[in-house]
Amino acid sequence: MKYRFFLLIAAFLVPASVPAAGGSDIKLDHYEYSFRNKTSLQNGARLFVNYCLSCHSAHFMRYNRMAEDLGISEQVVRENMIFDDRKIADPMTVTLKREDGEAWFGIAPPDLTLIGKLRDPDWLYTFLRSFYKDDSTVSGWNNSVFPNVAMPHVLWTRQGIQKPIYTTSVDDVGRETTKISGFELVREGTLTREEFDHAMEDLTNFLYYMAEPKREDRxxxxxxxxxxxxxxxxxxxxxxxxxxxxxx
Ligand code: HEC
The missing domain is CATH 1.20.5 (Single alpha-helices involved in coiled-coils or other helix-helix interfaces)
Known part of the structure; x- marks a missing residue:
């Protein structure tokens, strides 16, 4: 009985989103989300439907709920954010079939509605900016935050192409470890570094909003x-x- 009581207390104390698992000791860049910043959320939503919704669904979010929360008119959503015969009250599903996703990428792209519960804003923000060219992987891309990720760098035309900078350190017992300490841009994208970072802040804000739209009220x-x-x-x-x- 006592044991169950402590378990209950512990459940309240454990934070809702757990920092990234995966064994990487990469330093995450900080991003302070704000659901009050509607311009940022609107831009994040625009990026999400244009670049992510082709592979990832957001099953638990409906277009009209997003429109209402973000202050976007339903007409704008209908004309600029829905690209097929879906209705405004439909959930943000994806036409990509699970089997096709598995066949193409080796793993089906996960639904992203609740990704903000699994990953915190710092992780998402750093992940989206840490893709680099790697010819040893199937997609030709890799990610320092999520090593060997099956997702290709879908925003490479915007960010440009990055090459990792490695540093080697030696620990107390003389063991050498090499890890990625930064990136060098080897091909320019259509956005400057600041513009791309800013766009990823907005996309992170939107992903985090989707996981719990009423978070700030709560x-x-x-x-x-x-x-x-x-x-x-x-x-x-x-x-x-x-x-x-x-x-x-
Ligand atoms: C071409 C298909 C494709 C597109 C487009 C795409 N992704 Fe992915 N994404 C994937 C696949 C496949 C995975 C699974 C990776 C794995 O587990 O190795 C993934 C994984 C992820 C993850 C990690 C989920 C986890 O397990 O923690 C995040 C976050 C993510 N995608 C965000 C995005 C965002 C944001 C966009 C839009 C900018 C996007 N993806 C566009 C294919 C895609």
């Missing part, structure tokens, strides 16, 4: 609820002291 209500409980607990304690004064 945190705000949580703080108010704690404040409310603390206030009334204090009041109850004074009241109890008052009632029991004569008895004691």
């Amino acid at each position: 945190i705000r209500w949580g703080v108010w609820t704690m404040f409310f409980l603390f206030f009334f607990a204090t009041l109850a304690w004074f009241l109890k002291r008052e009632y029991w004064r004569d008895v004691d």
Whole structure:
């Protein structure tokens, strides 16, 4: 019984998104999400439907919900974000069949609605900017945050082509380890580095929003609820002291 109680407490204390697994000790760049920044979310949504929705679905998000949350008119969504006969109230599914995804990439591209629960914004932001050319992989691309990822670098025309810079370090017992410490741009893309980073911030913001659209409201209500409980607990304690004064 006691054990179950501690398990319950632990469940509340464990953060909702766990940092990247995978054994890589790569340093992640920080990105501070903001769901209040509607311009950023709108740009992220535009990038998502244009570059990601061809392989990845976002099953649990409907076009009209996204339109309402992000302040995009339904007409704009219908004309610029839906490319087939889907309706505005339909979920953001993908026409790519699972078997085809497995056959082409070796693994079907996962649904991305809840990716923000699995990966935090720092991971997503760094991942999207860490693709590099690698002729030893099937797709010809690799990623320093997700080694041997089956996903090709779909935004390479925008970012350009990166080559990794390796550094070798020697530990206390003389063991040498080589790891990627940065990138060098070997071919320019259509965007400058700052523009590309900015676009990836917006895309990360949108991915994180999809995983929990009401996240900021939940945190705000949580703080108010704690404040409310603390206030009334204090009041109850004074009241109890008052009632029991004569008895004691
Ligand atoms: C050509 C198909 C294709 C496109 C387009 C594509 N992806 Fe992927 N993506 C994949 C595949 C395949 C995987 C699975 C990789 C693996 O597990 O090795 C993947 C994996 C991912 C992951 C990692 C999921 C995890 O397991 O943590 C993220 C995040 C992701 N994609 C984001 C995006 C975003 C954002 C876009 C749009 C810019 C995009 N992808 C476009 C094929 C694609």
